Amino acid sequence: METVEEKNINDFETLETISVDCVIFGYDDNKLKALVRRETVPYNGEIHLEWKLPGNHVRRDETIDATASRILKEQTGLENIYVKQFMVFSNPNRLRLREQDFVWVKPRLRDERVITVGFYSLINVSDVDNSMLIEDAKWENAYEIKELMFDHNEIYDEAFKKLRYDLLHEPLVFELLPEKFTLTQMQKLYEAIFNTTYDKRNFRRKVNKMPYLIPLDEIQSGVSHKPARLYSYDRDIYEKTRTERFDFRM
Amino acid sequence: METVEEKNINDFETLETISVDCVIFGYDDNKLKALVRRETVPYNGEIHLEWKLPGNHVRRDETIDATASRILKEQTGLENIYVKQFMVFSNPNRLRLREQDFVWVKPRLRDERVITVGFYSLINVSDVDNSMLIEDAKWENAYEIKELMFDHNEIYDEAFKKLRYDLLHEPLVFELLPEKFTLTQMQKLYEAIFNTTYDKRNFRRKVNKMPYLIPLDEIQSGVSHKPARLYSYDRDIYEKTRTERFDFRM
DNA sequence: ATAAAAATGTGTTTTTTTTACACTAAGCTC
DNA sequence: GAGCTTAGTGTAAAAAAAACACATTTTTAT
Numbered sequence: 001m002e003t004v005e006e007k008n009i010n011d012f013e014t015l016e017t018i019s020v021d022c023v024i025f026g027y028d029d030n031k032l033k034a035l036v037r038r039e040t041v042p043y044n045g046e047i048h049l050e051w052k053l054p055g056n057h058v059r060r061d062e063t064i065d066a067t068a069s070r071i072l073k074e075q076t077g078l079e080n081i082y083v084k085q086f087m088v089f090s091n092p093n094r095l096r097l098r099e100q101d102f103v104w105v106k107p108r109l110r111d112e113r114v115i116t117v118g119f120y121s122l123i124n125v126s127d128v129d130n131s132m133l134i135e136d137a138k139w140e141n142a143y144e145i146k147e148l149m150f151d152h153n154e155i156y157d158e159a160f161k162k163l164r165y166d167l168l169h170e171p172l173v174f175e176l177l178p179e180k181f182t183l184t185q186m187q188k189l190y191e192a193i194f195n196t197t198y199d200k201r202n203f204r205r206k207v208n209k210m211p212y213l214i215p216l217d218e219i220q221s222g223v224s225h226k227p228a229r230l231y232s233y234d235r236d237i238y239e240k241t242r243t244e245r246f247d248f249r250m
Numbered sequence: 251m252e253t254v255e256e257k258n259i260n261d262f263e264t265l266e267t268i269s270v271d272c273v274i275f276g277y278d279d280n281k282l283k284a285l286v287r288r289e290t291v292p293y294n295g296e297i298h299l300e301w302k303l304p305g306n307h308v309r310r311d312e313t314i315d316a317t318a319s320r321i322l323k324e325q326t327g328l329e330n331i332y333v334k335q336f337m338v339f340s341n342p343n344r345l346r347l348r349e350q351d352f353v354w355v356k357p358r359l360r361d362e363r364v365i366t367v368g369f370y371s372l373i374n375v376s377d378v379d380n381s382m383l384i385e386d387a388k389w390e391n392a393y394e395i396k397e398l399m400f401d402h403n404e405i406y407d408e409a410f411k412k413l414r415y416d417l418l419h420e421p422l423v424f425e426l427l428p429e430k431f432t433l434t435q436m437q438k439l440y441e442a443i444f445n446t447t448y449d450k451r452n453f454r455r456k457v458n459k460m461p462y463l464i465p466l467d468e469i470q471s472g473v474s475h476k477p478a479r480l481y482s483y484d485r486d487i488y489e490k491t492r493t494e495r496f497d498f499r500m
Numbered sequence: 501a502t503a504a505a506a507a508t509g510t511g512t513t514t515t516t517t518t519t520a521c522a523c524t525a526a527g528c529t530c
Numbered sequence: 531g532a533g534c535t536t537a538g539t540g541t542a543a544a545a546a547a548a549a550c551a552c553a554t555t556t557t558t559a560t
Contacts, residue, residue, distance in 0.1 A: 226555040475535040
């Protein structure tokens with residue numbers, strides 16, 4: 001993925017003590033997934049296969065949000081993706097929590113610290129051209145993430161926690177859904193994220209109060225049952241009607 | 251405040267491209283306040299007085315949370331204070347948004363970027379020994395913060411927004427209150443933060459549902475009216491009874 | 501064409517939570 | 531002890547949340 005030339009360019013342009021790691025969430029097959037990528041790590045004379053979160057260093061001229069968007073582009077081919085920083089990880093030993101990971105760190109950085117900013121991002125998996133997905137990347141069930149390098153399990157857990165938290169206050173589900181979707185798809189997504197089930201009638205009553213959820217004059221096609229109505233999300237209406245509900249409710 | 255010797259030590263030990271800026275909130279005189287500090291900036295042949303948020307660089311061996319705690323100690327003399335990171339500010343031009351600020355930046359850093367991690371912290375102002383408060387620090391009404399250097403107004407606004415957001419989900423008020431407090435003090439604090447008023451009976455009904463709010467067998471003293479019952483916060487009970495209410499409520 | 505299968509779409513009742521609202525009680529000061 | 535100041539308390543109405551079941555529409559198989 002990273003060619004030697006790219007590495008050299010990066011070496012020159014990046015702030016090496018600051019990186020960005022991304023937890024990329026996607027929704028597919030009624031399940032919430034996250035993207036992990038494989039690295040080959042020579043250790044003890046053997047090649048180990050280890051998994052990590054996609055990440056990269058911050059370039060001299062970009063904000064960290066731009067770094068995150070760049071990582072998204074590299075990993076999925078997609079642009080204009082929702083990315084959100086959620087936490088900085090700054091344990092001075094974070095790269096050497098496990099001996100076998102540390103050999104992976106570029107020698108030049110072994111005496112340095114790398115502080116990383118955790119981002120999560122939300123994509124609609126059906127937008128991803130799988131040929132764009134790099135060979136060493138893999139979608140994992142969000143509830144069954146394996147052991148990752150460095151402190152990446154901690155980063156992942158915090159990302160997932162933050163995602164659930166944010167989902168209750170912002171219309172983030174729509175970032176994970178296709179442009180046109182049914183209410184059942186939307187409900188199943190909530191259920192996948194919160195690992196529970198909801199009553200269909202109550203769910204619909206609730207989401208029908210969202211003024212930015214637009215029913216379309218269009219129905220599902222290609223399904224072998226009664227086709228459902230399609231809906232879309234209107235971001236402008238959300239922006240206009242959002243009232244900062246930062247109130248202590250009585 | 252910073253002596254020359256301290257500066258030299260810091261130069262040696264810190265990661266200069268990463269800093270921490272703290273918005274220190276305190277509650278006093280029924281008002282929510284924030285701490286700002288004055289800097290003298292020579293510009294255009296004159297000495298300008300400018301205000302900024304307290305901040306510092308990250309030392310080589312400490313986490314950013316430790317940096318924030320260190321800043322708190324320096325500014326207020328207090329230890330074991332609640333600090334919380336809320337956002338990274340990484341605009342490459344963030345130190346040169348205003349010409350008069352940029353001359354304040356150490357010459358060595360002018361060709362560098364400094365990425366800063368924003369923290370907010372909550373203290374009980376009555377704990378602060380005002381002789382510990384450094385000369386150039388000042389408490390400002392949280393709703394009337396003046397123009398600050400660099401991007402510090404942006405940092406401040408995000409901190410305040412995040413504080414209100416977090417206050418709805420975590421028992422942070424108790425960090426701002428003295429160890430023993432009355433329900434009226436607690437209510438006035440909520441009112442100061444959310445800039446509103448609540449009905450006394452409804453407020454009490456609501457907070458009385460918090461199992462970690464402990465009524466004491468003790469009443470207020472030194473007031474010229476009926477003394478109120480004192481309450482305290484039991485963090486252990488909170489930890490034990492907290493149910494991650496990360497649920498999409500139906 | 502008809503029956504079976506699969507998912508859509510809809511209403512009511514009960515319970516819980518939120519809101520609005522006003523007076524008496526207790527201690528302090530003069 | 532009169533007056534001041536804040537503490538402390540209950541009820542009714544409205545709104546929101548929860549629990550719960552069946553008829554409808556389309557496709558597919560026979």
